[in-house]
Amino acid sequence: MEEKKKYPKPSIFKPLRHLKYLFRKPVSHPLDTIFTEKNAEYLNKNNPFRKNKIKNSVPRTAPDNIRGFHVNDWEKCIGCGTCGEICPTAAIEMVPRHDLPRVAGELQQRPVIDYGRCCFCALCVDTCTTGSLSMTKEYVFADSNPDSFKLMPTETWQDQEVELGYQKTEVTDLLDLKRVEMEHIEPEERIKSYIEVVRGYSKEFAKQEAARCVECGVCTASCPVQMHIPQYIKAIWEDDIEGGLKQIYETNPLPGVCGRVCTHNCETSCAIAQRGEAIAIRWLKRYIIDSAPDEMYEKIFNEPVSEVIEAKVAIAGSGPASLSTAYYLRGLGYHVDVFEEKNRPGGVMSYGAPQYRIPDYAVEKDINFIKKIGVNIHTNTRVGTDITLEELEKKYDAVFLGTGFFAARKLNIPGSDHPDVMGAMDFLPITRDFARGAIKLDEINVKKSVVVVGGGDVAFDVARNCIRIQLEKYGKADVKLTSLETLDILPGSDDEYIEGKEEGIQFFLGNGPQEIVVKNGKIKGLRVWKCTRVFDEEGRFNPTFDSEQETLLEGEQVFFSVGQAPDYTFIPESLKDKVTIERGKVKANKDGQVEGLDWLFVGGDIFRGPDIITAVSDGHRAAVAIDDYLYTNAKKKEQSEYVKEIREAIRFNNPDLALKPTRKRTLN
Amino acid sequence: MKEMKLFLGPQHPGMHGNASVHMFVDGDIIKRSYLLPGMLHRGFEKQMERKLWVNNISLIPRVCVPEPDINEMSFATAAEKILKLEVPERAHWIRMIILELARISAHLMAYGGLGGPTGNYTLMYHAHVDRNLILDIFEKITGARVYHQYIVIGGVRQDLPDGIEEDINVFIDDLERRLVEYRDLGIDNASIVKRIKDTIMLPEEVVWELGVTGIGMRSAVNKPYDVRKVVPYARYDQVEFEVPVSDYSDARARLDIKIKEIQQSIIIIRQCLAKMPEGPVRVKPDRGQSMRWTVPKGYAYAPIESSRGEFGYYMVSNGGTSPWRVGVRGASYPQGLLGIEKYLPGTRIDDAALWVDTMGICSPEIDR
């Protein structure tokens, strides 16, 4: 009874209403929107009655974000392999393509997709670091040969230009393009002292930053020492500081320093930097060092390193190159003596870079470990005066020179001989000692207003040091910085520029200094011309100026930070003609072995330059080369398995020459 | 009389999906029967444990093929429950549109599936035409017709494309107008009513015994036991809709509810389109690149009202980059396995296919 109320009465006539569709147009897709040209041709031929029924057949145009087959823009692709990593079906394989040029930030490999696996989820597109991979609107592909489903995506699909379908957008992007904010000390605060500007990551932030890494490893090739970057970042992410420390010390004996002041080519070539902010590789390294307790260091070498080879090596200088050589030679089992002229080891690390970038405790932490494994460092011993090179040659089986560029260079313009005109390398060690408290404030010659010439990191160091000293001395700062290069080609790093600006440097970029105006024995300022170009068409340094656009930068003092120079006075006469010096650098083979003087090795600024990490790599190569040179003839003690292992590791990790990344500047 | 062995499926036009109902019949009456599942077994729960959180979105829709979105939704909500993640407002509404469209599509498929066992293929053809239109809409929104991979942890994968609201409106208006045609061909059709009336009964006590949910339960207990009402997820508490119920659960009542639910889904979609705010549609569950997303330790069960009943993912995370354990509660599990074993016997062979069809049995979610 109730049921009748509930449902309409069933009827045998109601369904017959459907007969109305006999007079309606069918909704089927026409054949010419289904078949490909080839198949439509077959169907036409096959039809005995109407031979040209299907004309201009193309499969239905798909909507805009359909996930069809892949295309890959090889111009953009860097072969990072992230697509293959994320692929839930393991369909993407990276194949070596050695026909591609080998450049920094790129790997010589390209993805190949197995359509017998692909599930068209487009996660590869979403995660593509460069945005080169995208999906097309093509979705028809059938074949009777199962082996033909492995395809290499190129710009075209089946040699046809096709419309793109699914592409990544900001919303779908699976990468984290924003760097985890590093805590800075505010400019107002930091210019009052030499406290380190960057605070370093906390554990939580370090893990977050580490989580951004896609582990592609394009960075390693541009790192001069080829550190295990993705692996130690992963170690941070997995909270394995010890593992990370071990990985770092395999290739870099100065991580605490490099974690602060490295030129970070790795970040420049970082795959994430293609579209976003690079992983803060440098700071992550610093995080590992900062959070590794001293006792953890002992685990890097499980056994004390002992001298297993009876050969001695002397090292002149204690800069990065020297310390690196010393570390690796020690690891290889040699007796190593390091001679340093100043009273602190570290060279540029202790006397060049400013305290607010790299505090002493960080340098000491690194050097202490090197000392601890048995490297003897003799400070206040200048090679050439306290001990001559000839003596070293006699006493030691090999000598490594890492004396660096420690002399200041000045521009030869009118007025540059004024005593208030200073070179950066004369000034910076003083500031460093000042920061340590070894020098009184009054002893430093910094005037109320200064002009700094130069656009490199060193120029910024000078300028920012000046600000700090001025503030302490006079209560206010006035620092102008001028350089030939405009912002887009400024050699200094972005961080320096930003921080310098925050701290109050006044920028006058793109100007060439012409004259230091001196009146009454006092500097009035620097006269500059607008620089029209820095490099000529061939890319050589060849600046031209526009004399019409002239400015006078007022200041009582001028600092030149236009490069440094070596000091080869320690080389005795007997060797002078055997050592070739070209453009201030010693000529040697790839590993730093001076030709003709097999026992003499060089590294660092005097060999290759220009930065700390390259010096470390020189040191590593030189250590291996010294080992090659000495090992066969030296007397050896019995080696434990562990020592063999270390030797093998050091030799295995001998770095190749790094690829130089081209820098993409994000600032404007 | 000797028992005769018969099997419905796996390769059988009356069986939806790849499963087999083994029947021991006496004449036309089924004496003993059981479902032989596992033909679609892929080891899903194991696979999910082995895949990253982000990779899982390409895997989960495959658990239930006719209505893949509920899997995505259930997976996403379970993870969001553990993460305590707040999804953007707009994403909730988009999710509801997707889920309701998917419900309509699944109901149409099931209702059209009535055409198989009863032989009314015209009904099936019409239902599939409309379902195909939904797939086209899905393709426009998500980029794929069937496996949308659209609802992700933290929202939806991307915003709705421009002009899709109009497409949806045109479609649902047209569908609403033609629901009466579906009734004409199906449940108001005298020849089909003969097949579906007073047969394939599901009494209330059986519902509780088996644990049947969804339409099966609501048609028997006469109460709006719908997860969307009872445990609202997304923004179902902010839309108005009715839950059609009945107190006499034969095949006809269940099919009738299906049609009414299509009607209600249309109403929900209209409200969603009207109420949907602008704004972001996705938040990332964690910092870092997707392969290193983690979900903290925890347990969660996320029930979703699918077209066949309560569908849920039981998720256990141990704080890693992949789920530790994901259990899938297939909506058709109770009626599909125990139901066929206990309550298919006694019906006729003719009813077996219809039984499978109207109870809402989806073999991939049983097998996983």
Place this chain on the structure above:
Amino acid sequence: MTNSINNLELVKELVSKTTTILKEENIDVQQLAFEVNTCDIHHVLSVLKSAGWKQLSYLSAVDWPDENKFEVVYILFNWDKPVYVQIRTKIDRENPSIDSILPIFPGAKYYEREAHEFFGIAFPGNPDYEKQLILEGWDDIPPLRKDFDPSAYSDRKFPSREYPQDYSVTDEKNHSLEKRAERKARAERLRTGGKKQ
């Protein structure tokens, strides 16, 4: 919803009266989880069932090889007082066995069979639990245990396709990619195997 909070309280009271709760979690406003002793499972379930939680939504197990335990999970639901209740209990991983709940929830029959098939948990009291349900001719340890590696099983039994196409262009002298791979492998060996994520 105030109502659901009352319901949560109700469940908490009910369970705490019945048994000792080892662990309690509020998953959200309509979901609760309790960990109880294995011996109390039947009691808790029957109390909850008589209080209205008469739908068994899910039954399965979780493998915790580190603790050498299986965790059996029962999820109950009450449509009138909508709270999902997870009841969990840990049982030994060696010879796992837990009494069937068939007398309380007849619908658990196939869930238990499946749990036996995938984890190897015995359910005495369930007449068919040892029959194969989903797998056919299985010849390895139960596949959902953590120590089962489906990839290895698949490699052993089902060959993968070896495509003849070779898209690579290689240079005899260029070993950069191999070197990279070697270095990577080396770096990974150095890891101390710290806390795994």
Place this chain on the structure above:
Amino acid sequence: MTIVNFLIGVGIALFGFVLQTSIGGINRKIVGRMQKRHGPRWYQEFIDIFKLLSKRAVSHGWIFDFGVIMALGGIIGTAMFMPLTNQILAFSNNGVNYDNFFIFVYLLAVGMLGMAMSASGSGNPWASIGVMRALTTMLAYEVPFLIVVLTIINLTNQSSLTGIMEYQQMAGNNWFIIAMPLGGIVGFISLMGMLGKKPFETYIAPAEIASGPMVEYGGKQLGMLFILHEISVFIEVSLFVHLFLGGATNIFEFLIKYFAVYTFANLISNVNGRFKIDQVVTFFYKWPLLMAVTQAVIVIYFGWVI
């Protein structure tokens, strides 16, 4: 009975086959239209049949093979007796037409039996169920149908189809479907049953019993079954045309009537579902039987013919 008669008979069977196959194809297009699509090519059914014949056969023993041939032979034999119009008829001798209705009833049974034998020979349980159902359905629709036909025979005093045709044509084209509306309806419903159209398709029922009797047929045997099916449809539809629609005086009239009947049955079939086998039987034994008996009573006892 000469060889010429025999050749004409074969010709009629062939004509029937070609006719029904073409109309079947056209009907597939029409039904497709109702289902919002274009449907296959009109000659698709020919291609299907020839394809089946070109395939290799799987045999399930000699009963299986022989049954098919016997069924096909039986049905061709039946078709040979079928008049197309009141002139075109294979076997007639001096005004005596050998197209007695009962010939068809019995010869059709030969075909059915052959098929039943063969299908049972395949050993597939679905086939046995299908055969059982087919025979049950036959029993169900034959009873009301025979009652109506017997009424007609009673009314016209002859059982020759040509005779019945001429009877209708003589009385001012007073077709029996109009003269005896109840009987006409019963006839049409029974025709649907004979044709195996829904709602009486129970014995094929792909979704229930996997095509029933045909489950084990493939290749050549299935091709023969298809031919058998086409010819038997031709016979059944022609029977209805001749019995209720006044037959045809020329071939075009026959074609039109044939097409109309078949299409109508097909269209109805395609918007309906199928009954269960017990429902088929109860259905036929309820309304059609009642109507048939009523019609018989009306016609025979009251003599009310419109």
Place this chain on the structure above:
Amino acid sequence: MLSTKFTPKNKMTKAEIDRKWWEVGDYFRRNSLWLLMYCTGCCAVELPPSMTSAYDMERLGMGPMATPRQADILLVSGYLSLKTLRRLIYTYEQMSEPKYVVALGSCPINGGIYHDSHAVINQLDQYIPVDVYVAGCMPNPESVLNGFVDLMEGIKQKTMNGWKRYHDHFEWYKENQKNSLGEVIVHDEFHQ
């Protein structure tokens, strides 16, 4: 279309006339392909649209068939679990010749998303010969229909010889089947 190494042998047809007949038969065969839909996996869900009004496969003379005996094409729609493969081999061997196999989706080619699953096979052509593969996960109806036309074209060019290959290499196929399945025979309560 890449050719397969098994071209039709003249030996089989013996005489020219037989070949001509075969070609005539091919015309009918390729214009009336009946599908056996074995819904082995997910791709089956795109078949209803291709068969029903939206894409109307009947225009090509194709249609679904209920039993393996009647069908020409075995349509493997997606991944194959072990349990399915056993039944698929049964089904394939029941079909009457000439028979063709069309495999949809990634999974029959190389395992697809289930390549490391313990229950799903990776390559279908190890167990039964496959004539056409259609890529996609899942393939759109257009892809499916284009795949079928590829098959028709292949039949015309006599390259779709999977069923002959199964005869010629029967031992090889059987061995593969045994290696992966253990045994091809189905054992369960029902079949005993």
